[in-house]
Structures are given as C-alpha cells and as structure tokens.
Amino acid sequence: MEQLITTEMTRRILLLNLLYGADDWLTTEKISARLHCSTKTVLADCRYIEERWSDQLMIEVSKKSGIKLTISTFHSIHDIYVDIIKSSDSFTLMEAIFFHPNESSEEMASRVFLSSSSLYRLSRKLNNGLKERHLRIDSNPFVFSGEGERQIRYFFISYFIEVYGVHKWPFRFDKAALVQLAKKINLDFQLYLSDFRIIQLAFSIAVTLTRISQGFSTENEMKQEDCFETKLTQCQIDRYSKDLTALVEDIDFDPQADWQEDFCYTVFWWIFGKDDSAEQRTNEVTEQLIHEVNNELKTSIDDASKKKLVQIIQNLYCYHKIYPYKKHIIYSRFFYSGKSIKQNFILFSTRISKALTEFEEKEGLPWKTFYLNEVLHDFMLYWEDLPTQLFNNRGKVSIAVLSDLGKEHAEVMGTILKMTFLNNVSVTTQNASLFDPPKGKPVSQRDLYVSNHHVEYMSQEKVVVVEDILSLKNIVDLRKIIEQNQLFAYTSAKQKAAASEKR
Template sequence: MERLLAPSMHRRVLLLNLLNGSNSWITSDYLAESIECSKKTIMLDCQYIEDRWSDYLTIETSRKHGIRLITSPHRSIHEIYIEIIQESNAFSLLESVFFEPRQAAAYWEKKLFLSNSSLYRLSNVISSALKDRNIQMSRSPYYVHGKDERQIRYFFTCYFIEVYGIREWPFHLDREKIFRLSSKINKKFDLELNDSQIVHLAYSIAVTIIRERQGFLIQNRKDPINSFVQTTIDVRKYQKDVEEIAEPLHVVLPDNWYEDFCYSIFWWDFGWDNEQEKVNVIYQAENLVTTIQEALSISISEPSKVSIIRLIEYIYAKHKLFPYKKFMVYDRYLYSSKAIKQNFIVFTAVVSKALGVLEKKMKFPWKTMYLDGILHEMAIRWQDLSRLTDEMRHQLSVLVLSDLGKEHAQLLSSVLKENFRNKVSLSVQETHFYEQSVNCAEQSYDLYVSNYAIETVNEKINMIVEDIPSFKNLTDLRKYIDKRRLVLPKDIAYLNT
C-alpha cells in the first residue's frame, strides 16, 4: 500500500525503512542503489526527514562511514508513519469512501479539494493497490467491494489499527461498549486473546457494524461457520449488546444483519473447512513449541505453551481469510523482531529453522510471511524467555589486571562484578605489578580487562579501561560481553545440523 503515497514521500519512507532497519552506518551509494535515486536526492531526503521530525530522530552523516539514524528515547518512530498516512491524499480518499460510500466524484472533488484529474489519478492508484488484496473500488459511484466481504472488513480493520491504534478511536460508536463486548466474547468462547488481539476484535466489531449499516453483507456462506451461526444459541446472547452499540447510528439495519455479524466476527475460531484441519494445525503447533523448547533446553510454563499454540492457530485462520500483507506502510513486527534477532540469536535461529521445516511440511508460509510476527509474539508469550535464554549462556571468564597493583585490580573487579554479575567469572592478578611481568601466554581467558595494553594477549580480547571505568568503558564492555555470550560452540553445532 506504500504506492498510495506521493512518489517523493514513498521514496522517503523507503529511506526511513532502510535507516531504521540498520544498527550501523549505511553508505549513500547503497541507499541510492536500493531506492533507485541519486546520492544527492538521498542527502536531500535525509535533510527533509531530520528537519521535519527532529523530535523523533537525528540523522548523522560521515564521509568515511556513511549515514545512520539515531532515534529519540522519548518518541516512537511509529508516529512518523502514522502522520505520513494521515497526510496522504490517497489514504484520505480511501478512508473517506469507507465512511461515506456511494458518493459521486463531484462530492469527493468538493470535500477533499481535488481536481477531477487528481481524483481520477488517486482512484486509479487505490484500485491498483487494492487489487493486490483481492479488493475493488468502484467509481460510479465510489465504494469498496469484492468477492469476499470478510476480506474487505479485515483489510479496513488492519488499516484503522495501524493509523489510529489504541489511543485514538475513528468511529462514531461507543468505544467502551465495543471493548466490553470484545472481552465478553473472548471470555465466553475461551479464545485466549491477548491485549493486541482484543483491540483487533474491537476494531473488527466496529468495521462490521458500519459495513452492515451501509448494506454490505456477506453473500457467500458455504463454510461450516454458517451452520454454527444458525445453530448456536449462545451467540444470540450478544445481540442486545450489538444493538446497543449500533443505536447511536439511528439507522435500520438490513435483514439478517445479526447472522452476518456473527459470521464475520467468529471466523477465526469456527471458520474451519473441517475439524480435522483444525486438529492438525493444533498438533503441528504443539510439535513446534516442543521442538524449540528441546533445541534450546529451556522450560516453558503451561499457560505460555497454550498461548503460543493459540497464536499459531490464530495466524493460520487469519491467513485463510486474508493471505496478503496485513500492514499499510509500517510493518511493526519487522522492527520489533529486529531487536529479537540481535539479542536472541540462537532463539531466532532455532525458531526460523523450525518454521522453515513446518512450512515445507504444511505448504504454508510460516517462515516466509510470518517469521517476524511469530518472533515478536513468542517473545511476549514465552514467560521469562529473556532470563531462560540468558541462563543457558556460559559465563565469560575474565582476568582483571592493573599496572597500579593488585589492590587497584581488585577495585576494577568489584566494578565489573557490580555491573555484570553472573555474566562473567572474574579472576584478579595475584601479584604486585612491580614484582614480575604479567605472562598470560599459559592462561586462557575469554577476556582480559586492564588499564594498559597487554603485549602477550591478542588485542581483540583485551579491553582497556580507565583507572576508574567510565560510562563508555562499561558500555563497550557490555556490548562485547553480551555479543560473546550470544552464541556458544554447541549452539553453532546445532544450527549447522
């Protein structure tokens, strides 16, 4: 959906994606080649981004190293993407058509201050982007439609969540009542939805009610959920709640609107082609969790296991309904998984490998399409994952040395112990520095920390600190220690099998 942005803004989004996705410097040559523009344009776009969103980020440039982005600790870069979407004429038109379908071109030209040619161009861009998601937009009059109404509802649910999130509410419906209904449905049907999924359900309810009010009902009801809606009495208990939410709209809902509502909302838990398919997905999900657990030799609580199994089931059901990209411009999972991939290298590799095997077995894009999302959700749902994975890493053996003597070396050791605790196993020089030269050739440590360069030690494992370690010293040590502890020889052996 990035194509809905103006060409210049689309280019800047691509640039922002590349800079935000890297932890180091990126050359302007690489950026220019990736985005297919000149280096001059790259520099101008960097200046534009920094000038406009200086509260969110800083872009540093270096002739030697290239370009890098530094984000503000007080603002989320996610808000930049939201602002970009909200300022896009094409996205504004698409959203407006959702709320006011069946309006003629003249209406939109007047309301959005567009010329006839601009409206025609924007609608062409929107139609092209929607086509990739099996959705269409008619222009005589303007409205969004498709072969599967549920796909349209799902698409707009994803759109509104990305643009408005939990803090804003774009609908003329009672937010509190909708969230209360979402929680009741979750509890009644044991859906085990987490907070983000509750939000998704709430938005789905709002979008469904609005589409029904506009007369867009689900026509094709061939899968088993149809019989579920017709025969399940419990679902009827929610009709009063839904009617109360829809009451402020002051409209007469079409016939069979409530069956349509249930048919749309309950698809993820009941919309299976057959019961055996659901059983197989749950079985494969259980095996996936067991494989990851055994490969890492870490424990998992029963609630965490159940939650992850439900996640896999949920992803499978969502993909059956909507096998397309779920985001418009900002892939939140991509950036959150970036940190997981950096800090949980072995966990990431094991999950990636397991999903790759499962993808081939089930012929389903578990790794190709959902790796980032599964990493993100597993990190949340696997209780104490950070502690468990940290405990499986070995302690770095560290020898502390000082040319000011063993008393000073003891001081350095106490500073390291206070900052790194069980991450390191500390040894301290036992003799006075002036009594003999330090010979480390016969000793084997992972790291040597000293306030001087040790000639008999490879400089790559000799970290030199100030007499009283500075903040930078400790930061550099932390990066080094954490990186060395991420991958062990036994882990490499497993990953290569």
C-alpha cells in the same frame, strides 16, 4: 502497498527503517547502496525527515562516522509512520471512500479537495497497490469491491489498527462499549488476546458494523460457507445480541434482517477460519516449537502457558485462512519487538526462525515470512518466565579483562562486565600490574579478551578493544559478540553430539 505513496516517501520510509533498525552509525555510502540513490539524496532525505518530525527525532550526520537516528523519549516511531500515512493523499481518499461509499466523482473530488483528473489518477494508483490483495476501487460512484465483502472488511481492520492504534478512534460507535464487548468475547472463547489484540477485535467490530450499516453484506459468501449453520451456532450470538443492539440504537442504522449472522461471519474468525485439520495442525506446530526450545535451550513450560500458546498459534492460523495477506501497509507493531528479541535472544530467535522456515517449506503457509516477529512476540508474552529462563540457561562465555592502566582498572572493567551480562559471562582479570606486563600469550585460554588497548600477541578475532570505561556502544557490541559466541558453542556442541551418536 508501498505503491500507495510517492516514490520519494517510500525511499524516506526505507531510510527511516534502516536508521531506526541500526544500533549505531551507518555510513552514507552503505545507506545509498541499500536505497539505490546518491549520497546527496540520502542527506537531503535526512534533512527532510528531521525538519518534518523535529519534535520526535534527531538525525546526526558526521563525515567520519556517518548517520545516526535518535528517537525522542516522549514519542514512538509509530507516531512518525502514522503521520506519513495520514499525510498521504492516497490514504485520505481510501478512508473517504470507506466512510462515504457510492459518492459520485464530483462529490468525492469535493470531499478530498482534488480536481477530477487528480482524483482519477489517484484512484488508478490505489488500484495498482490494492491489486495484490485482490481489491479495487470502482469509480463514479466510488466504492470498494473485490473477491468478497469479508476481504474488504479485513483489509480495513488492518488499516485502521495500523493508522489509529490503541489511542485514537475514527468511528461513530462508542469505543468504550466496543472494547468492553471485545473483552467479553475474548473471555468467553478463551482467546487469550493481549490488550493490543483486544483493541484490534474492537476495530473488527466497528468496521463490520460500519459496512453493514452502509448496506454491504456477506450474504453470498455465507451461502457458500461449508457447515455455516453449525459454525454460526458455535458463535452463540444470543449472548451478544443485547450488546450489539445497544451499540447501534442511537445511530442511523437500518441493516438487513440477518445482520447479526453477517456480524458473526466477519468478527468470529477463530470459528469460520477453522477447518478440519486446523486444531490438530496448530497443536503440532506449537508443540514442536515448544519442544525444540525446551530441548535445546534447557527451558520448561507450565500447562497454562502451553494452553495459551496453542490458542494463539491457532488464532494466527485461522485468521490467515480467511485473510492470507500481509496485515500491515507500511508499518508492523511486531517488526520492532521481533527485532529486539532477535538482538537480545539470538539462540531462541534462531531456533524459532529455523522451525518456522521448515513448517513454511512443508506446508506452504508463510509461517516465517509473515509471522516470525509475531510468534517471537507471543512466545515472550505468553510463556511464563521465558525471558528469565533464557537468561539463566545461557552457556557462559569466558572473558579475560586486560588493561594498560593496571590491575585495579582491569578489576573495575571486570565488575562492569559482570553487572552488565550477569549469568552470560565468567570474568577473570589480569593479575599483572602496569609495571609487569605479560611477555607473551597467556597460558589460560578464554573465549574472549576485553582490553582497553591493542594486544599484539593474541588472535584479533578473540580481542575486543573498548573504552577505559565501557561506553554504550561497547556494551551493545559486546552483547552481540557474546551471544554469537554462545550460538557458536551451542552449534558446535550439538554437532559433536550428533557425530558421536553416529559412531
């Protein structure tokens, strides 16, 4: 979908992703290699980004260190991505066609302030991007079409939640009433939706009612649906008829007679996306993920958490069966939460990633490719006390602290390490004073040596040189190294155990 924006803006989005995803400075050479452009272009793009969003971020450029991005504490990276989308002519046109379908080229050109030639050129560009989702824009009159009406609705549900998020609302329907209805449906069907997904369900309701009010129908698709009447009965639409009638009574709404059936067919994806094997398969996937985390990371799970996770995985499966495409256009809210989980819980995220890769290879459904970050997010959200368990159950990395400022300073460094990494480390400090430095390699072996000076008599692979008082960068670097040590120790222990079982 990057085709929907200019080449320059696509490169700037990738630059933004690189800088935001980095924990520290990135060299201009590394960035230019990743973006396939010159260092001069990288610096120009940095200036453009900082000038355009000066209230939201700051980009530092250093000849020595490279480039570093800092986001304002008053803003989210999400605000910048939304601004990029909203400022694009492509998305302006796409949204105009959604809210005002079947307009002539003259009417649409006037609405989006483009010439006729620019309008057709832009619509062709949009069609190149929409093709991967089997959608297209027909022109004069301008309208969306594709393999089915429901696919069009699902595309726009994803689009609107990405662009407007939880705080803004582009529809004429009452947002509070739709959110209340979404909450009611979530509770009735025990979907265990987070607040974000409840808002997403509200967007689903709004998009569906908008398309129905415009005269678009899923009638042909409903006729081809297996066991349609049985599934429709499961929706229990009578329970929501009063709410739906109240939503549309104050607006120009003249839909077909069976519009509430059409509504169910789109909104109740957990019913219409389920096939005979869905429940059994998603149960197996969830059980296997939980088993591997429990077995290998020494965690435990309560029945309520397990029930929620089974339902969440089933939700992902059923939604994918209906709409088997990436949900985001340029920005996923789950990408950055997944990134943080991978950084802070390497063992857990590695285990989940490996399991989802195996499921994907076995079934063909993109469990890892599409849903890794979302699954990591959901496990952290719905597994009671999982972060605490993962912290407490980590194997400890033994650290010896060395200082050329003396044993008192080494003790201070050791205290900071203990306070920062808690149960992840066991810390000892040098006993020798500055006037009695060690003559050679210490007898006691440690996984890691943290020192404020270069240590010649030790393997450099085990030594981390830090500031006299640990800086934020030192702590970030040490966290990665400690988790890598834990992962290595865990893998080695597992390999030894497997080898002993074969004997």
